Structures are given as structure tokens and as C-alpha cells.
Amino acid sequence: MSRFAADDASPLLSQRSFMFLLHKVATPIVAITVYCCALCPLFADESAISKRAPNIVLILADDLGFGDLGCYGQKVISTPNLDRMAKEGLRFTQFYAGATVCAPSRSVLMTGKHHGHTRVRGNAGATNPSAQALRSEDVTVAKVLQQSGYRTALIGKWGLGDVGAAESGLPRKHGFAEFFGYLNQRHAHNHFPAFLWRNEERVELPNVVTPVGGDGAGYATKAVQFADDLFADEAIKFVIANKSQPFFLYWSMVIPHANNERTRELKNGAQVPDFGPYADRDWPDPDKGQAAMISRLDGYVGRMLATLREQGLAENTLVVFTSDNGPHNESNHNLARFNPSGPLSGIKRSLTDGGIRVPLIAWWPGHVPTGVETNHVAYFGDWLATAAELAGAKTPDHCDSISLVPTLLGQPAARQPKHDFLYWEFHEGGFKQAALYQGRWKGIRTGSPDAAIALYDQQADIGEKTNVAAKHPDIASTIGDYLDSARSESADWQPKWSGGKK
Structure with a gap:
């Protein structure tokens, strides 16, 4: 029995789907028969699947850069x-993560609130775990979909709640009926962990680990089971087991994140089962491991798409692939070899686009345009409104979320609402803020709340090399005014400027 309260009840048929079935039948007796059949997976067929709200599979890579994929x-x-x-779907060229590091980015993704409004605004670490946990009043994408009749699952890395002081953020308290993976993000550094969590129960694994700290972090000295291999198997099983009802799968991979502890101890944080096609390359092992992680990730996605086709689910499943922030340099690998940020400046922990602009590919045969590229500017927070619209649900109040359904369905650009501003902040090494205005003008403030805005014109300078604030003082002033009011107060996340002002 679980020792934590969990809200995992989810009706098999949403009100929207039920009303659709009632509308299609001629008599109350037939209506009741249809409803009973819909409740029983044994009676589901492809025609029933095609008429319901779409399944949603959200695949999140960890520290994958804008330039890490061939299509980018x-x-x-x-x-x-x-x-x-x-090639079979829609590729976004200006899509942004919620933050430049893990936990706040995922908080934006789940809550539909931008970085200055969402619950978790930084990586709090072991010293203040409750600051890195969602709370009962936070409404997530999973909760909205669960209440709309979706079967929901989180497989992989969570990072927004843990046992102990952070139990308010456990996944099953926030709309996930099923969970398998890592609760603690430092635990997730180790790709061959000693244990994982299934719901709130600890699952022991045969890996032998040298621990570093008390939260599951460390590195394997006997590496038997690779966590992301287990997650891929679990994701496939979930899709097959739930094909007869609408489902939402949040598949949160750990690769290609580094094992930071292994890097410090053994100088190679890219531990994988094998180096795959890179085994014979004349590269250092960290480079082979980094490349092998990304190609392995690619293979997992291929398995999922093939499964959806084989199960007759492809035409009724939206698959979205993205990354939680920009690329890392923590495996001791050579960034110059791979150029993971592509034409952008910066990496993870930067507020330039290399730290926050990420790949986004959407795939939904028969619905999402094929082989199309879009320059629509969007970000993680938009997934809440998008999922709500697809499910026929209401977007929760007080969100910073705009549905991407018009763009996903290839409708004219005039039908797609846009953000005036996107917002980010960063709490490590002195507070910093950034905003993107009108999809073009990037403003960054560091040092103090009175510091001048560094301004970049991304249409002319995608690498953000030239500060043009002096040429466009009105735009810099507009962004500065926005940054002054963009964030709400948070007792857990008070700005600490490097210049000493608050």
C-alpha cells in the first residue's frame, strides 16, 4: 500500500466523448448500450479510437541543444x-524552454505559467527541497487532462517533488495516475541507479552504486540496467495497455544529461551501455558517450512512432518532442566537436538563446502538416492551453498560456494568437532577467534592478552578438518596464542581484 495520498482516479470516458456518443444514437436504449461498450476496452475498435479526443505523448529530452539533431x-x-x-511533421524554429535549467523549466511546462509566475523558479538543491516542489493549489497539464477523461502517466524524471519535505509535489498529487522513474533530479544524474520509484514505492535495481550524498546520486561501479532503457520499455507498455481510451504520456527522458558526480570523480559523465556507432571513432570516451546518448534517444523515439503505427493509434495521437533547456558541458565532452547550440550563443544556464531555445517537433499524421517549418514563437507554458483545447477542456485561470492548436493544424497564421512578451529569470550567480518582445527583441538585465538592458535584434543577429540598446532606446525601455513588473512575489525565490540591490 502507498503511504502517500494520491489522486489517481480518472474516468475512462470524458463528458465530451459521452455527449458525442449520445448525439450519434437513435434511442436511449442504444445510447446506454454504446456507453457501456465505451467503458469496456474489449469493445474498442479503430473507428471508436478515431472519434475520441486525441492521445498526447509529450517526450522531453534533458539538456539537448537546439543544434543537436540532424534536422536542426x-x-x-x-x-x-x-x-x-x-519530415513527417512540423518543426518549430523559435520555440523556447521554460527556463535555462531543469526544475523551473519543468514547472513552467506543467503549470502553464511563465518563469516569473510559476511555483518553482530555480534548482533549490538539498538545502530547501520544498522550494522545488509543486503544491496543492498548482494546476498541471496532467490534472486538466485527467479531469477530462485521460489516463495519465509520467515515466522518467520528475524533479518537482520528492519524499520527505517535498511530498506536496509528488506526481500522483498532480494528475498522474501512474509514475515510474526518478523523483529527485540529483538522483537522476546517475543513469545506472540503485533504485527508482514506482508511484511512491521504491524499486531496487541490480546496479551497484558508489553513492555521493544522500539523495540517490552517485555512479555505478556495476552497471546492469540503464534507466532510460527501462523508461522506453515502460512508455511502450503504457501506450499499448491504454489504446482503448484517451491517454496522456509525459515521457521525461534523462539523456543526454551528464552524471555530474561521475564527471567529478572519473572525468567522464557520459556513461551509457555502449558507444553504438561511435565506438570506433578516434574520440575521447566522453565524446563517444555524449553522441551515443543522443543516438540512443533517437532510437527510443523511433520505437514509439513505430508502436503507434502498429497499434493503429498514429492518426489519433499527437507526439511532441522537445528539450528542457539548452545543452550542457558537464560530461567533460568537447562542445566544439558537436556545436550543440548551432547558430545560437550560450548553453545551459545562459539567458541568451543557446540556453533556452530548444528543438520542437510535432507529429500527428493526417492533422499536423507534413514536412513544414514554422517560425511561430512559442514556449513551454503554451502546452497547458494546447492540451486543454485538444481535450475540450477549459484552460485554468491565471495562466500565461496560448494554445498552439491553430499552428499545429496548419491554419493560417492570422488565426494563431501570439505573446507580446516571453519571460525568464535565473537565480544562480546573481539574479538575472530576460524577455523576448514581439518575437524579435531580446532584452537581458544583470547586476541590479536599475541596470541597463542589453538588447539584441534576433532577426538580424540570431547569435546575440551585438547590443543595439543605444540604437533602439524606446524598445530597451519597453522591455525594462516589462521586467520591472513581470514577476510575482515568491517567498522561496527572492531576487539576489550581484550588485547587492533587491
Whole structure:
């Protein structure tokens, strides 16, 4: 029995789907028969599947850069499945993560609130775990979909709640009927962990680990089971088991994140089961491991798309692939070899686009346009409104979320609402803020709340190399005014400027 309260009840048939069935039948007796059949997976068939709200599979890579995929310009690492996904779907060229590091980015993704409004605004670490946990009043994408009749699951890395002081954020308290993976993000550094969690029960694994700290982090000295292999198997099982009802799968991979502890101890944080096609390359092992992680990830996505086709689910499943922030440099690998940020400046922990602009590929045969590229500017927070619209649900109040359904369905650009501003902040090494205005003008403030805005014109300068604030003082002033009011107060996340002002 679980020792934590969990809200995992989810009706098999949403009100929207039920009313659709009633509308289609001629008599009350037939209506009751249809409803009973809909409740029983044994009576489901492809025609019933095609008429319900779409399944949603949200695949999140960890620390994958804008330039890490072939379809985004990668020349060294092979990603044939994701490249094919882009050819068969829609590729975004200006899509942004919620933050430049893990936990706040995922908080934005789940809550539909931008970085200055969402619950978790930084990586709190072990010293203040409750600051990195969602709370009962937070409404997530999973909760909205669960209440709309979706079967929901989180497989992989969570990072927004843990046992102990952070139990308010456990996944099953926020709309996930099923969970398998890592609760603690430092635990997730180790790709061969000693244990994982299934719901709130600890599952022991045969890996032998040298622990570093008390939260599951460390590195394997006997590496038997690779966590992301287990997650891929679990994701496939979930899709097959729930094919007769609408489902939402949040598949949150750990690769290609580094094992930071292993890097410090053994100088190689890219531990994988094998180096795959890179085994014979004349590269250092960290480079082979980094490339192998990305190609392995690509293989997982290929398995999922093939399963959806085989199960007759492809035409009724939206699959979205993206990354939680920009690329890392923490495996001791050579960034110059892979150019993971592509034409952008910066990496993870930067507020330039290299730290926050990420790949986004959407695939939904028969619905999402094929082989199309869009420059529509969007970000993680938009997934809540998008999922709500697809499910026929209401977007929760007080969100910073705009549905992407018009763009996903290839409708004219005039039908797609846009954000005036996107917002980010960063709490490490002195508070910093950034905003994107009108999809073009990037403003960054560091040092103090009175500091001048560094302004970049992304249409002319995608690498953000030239500060043009002096040429466009009105735009810099507009962004500065926005930054002054963009964030709500949070007792857990008070700005601490490097210049000493608050």
C-alpha cells in the first residue's frame, strides 16, 4: 500500500466523448448500450479510437541543444528517427524552454505559467527541497487532462517533488495516475541507479552504486540496467495497455544529461551501455558517450512512432518532442566537436538563446502538416492551453498560456494568437532577467534592478552578438518596464542581484 495520498482516479470516458456518443444514437436504449461498450476496452475498435479526443505523448529530452539533431543542423551525431519525424511533421524554429535549467523549466511546462509566475523558479538543491516542489493549489497539464477523461502517466524524471519535505509535489498529487522513474533530479544524474520509484514505492535495481550524498546520486561501479532503457520499455507498455481510451504520456527522458558526480570523480559523465556507432571513432570516451546518448534517444523515439503505427493509434495521437533547456558541458565532452547550440550563443544556464531555445517537433499524421517549418514563437507554458483545447477542456485561470492548436493544424497564421512578451529569470550567480518582445527583441538585465538592458535584434543577429540598446532606446525601455513588473512575489525565490540591490 502507498503511504502517500494520491489522486489517481480518472474516468475512462470524458463528458465530451459521452455527449458525442449520445448525439450519434437513435434511442436511449442504444445510447446506454454504446456507453457501456465505451467503458469496456474489449469493445474498442479503430473507428471508436478515431472519434475520441486525441492521445498526447509529450517526450522531453534533458539538456539537448537546439543544434543537436540532424534536422536542426547537426553534422556529427546521427538522429534518423527524429529527422524523419520532422519530415513527417512540423518543426518549430523559435520555440523556447521554460527556463535555462531543469526544475523551473519543468514547472513552467506543467503549470502553464511563465518563469516569473510559476511555483518553482530555480534548482533549490538539498538545502530547501520544498522550494522545488509543486503544491496543492498548482494546476498541471496532467490534472486538466485527467479531469477530462485521460489516463495519465509520467515515466522518467520528475524533479518537482520528492519524499520527505517535498511530498506536496509528488506526481500522483498532480494528475498522474501512474509514475515510474526518478523523483529527485540529483538522483537522476546517475543513469545506472540503485533504485527508482514506482508511484511512491521504491524499486531496487541490480546496479551497484558508489553513492555521493544522500539523495540517490552517485555512479555505478556495476552497471546492469540503464534507466532510460527501462523508461522506453515502460512508455511502450503504457501506450499499448491504454489504446482503448484517451491517454496522456509525459515521457521525461534523462539523456543526454551528464552524471555530474561521475564527471567529478572519473572525468567522464557520459556513461551509457555502449558507444553504438561511435565506438570506433578516434574520440575521447566522453565524446563517444555524449553522441551515443543522443543516438540512443533517437532510437527510443523511433520505437514509439513505430508502436503507434502498429497499434493503429498514429492518426489519433499527437507526439511532441522537445528539450528542457539548452545543452550542457558537464560530461567533460568537447562542445566544439558537436556545436550543440548551432547558430545560437550560450548553453545551459545562459539567458541568451543557446540556453533556452530548444528543438520542437510535432507529429500527428493526417492533422499536423507534413514536412513544414514554422517560425511561430512559442514556449513551454503554451502546452497547458494546447492540451486543454485538444481535450475540450477549459484552460485554468491565471495562466500565461496560448494554445498552439491553430499552428499545429496548419491554419493560417492570422488565426494563431501570439505573446507580446516571453519571460525568464535565473537565480544562480546573481539574479538575472530576460524577455523576448514581439518575437524579435531580446532584452537581458544583470547586476541590479536599475541596470541597463542589453538588447539584441534576433532577426538580424540570431547569435546575440551585438547590443543595439543605444540604437533602439524606446524598445530597451519597453522591455525594462516589462521586467520591472513581470514577476510575482515568491517567498522561496527572492531576487539576489550581484550588485547587492533587491
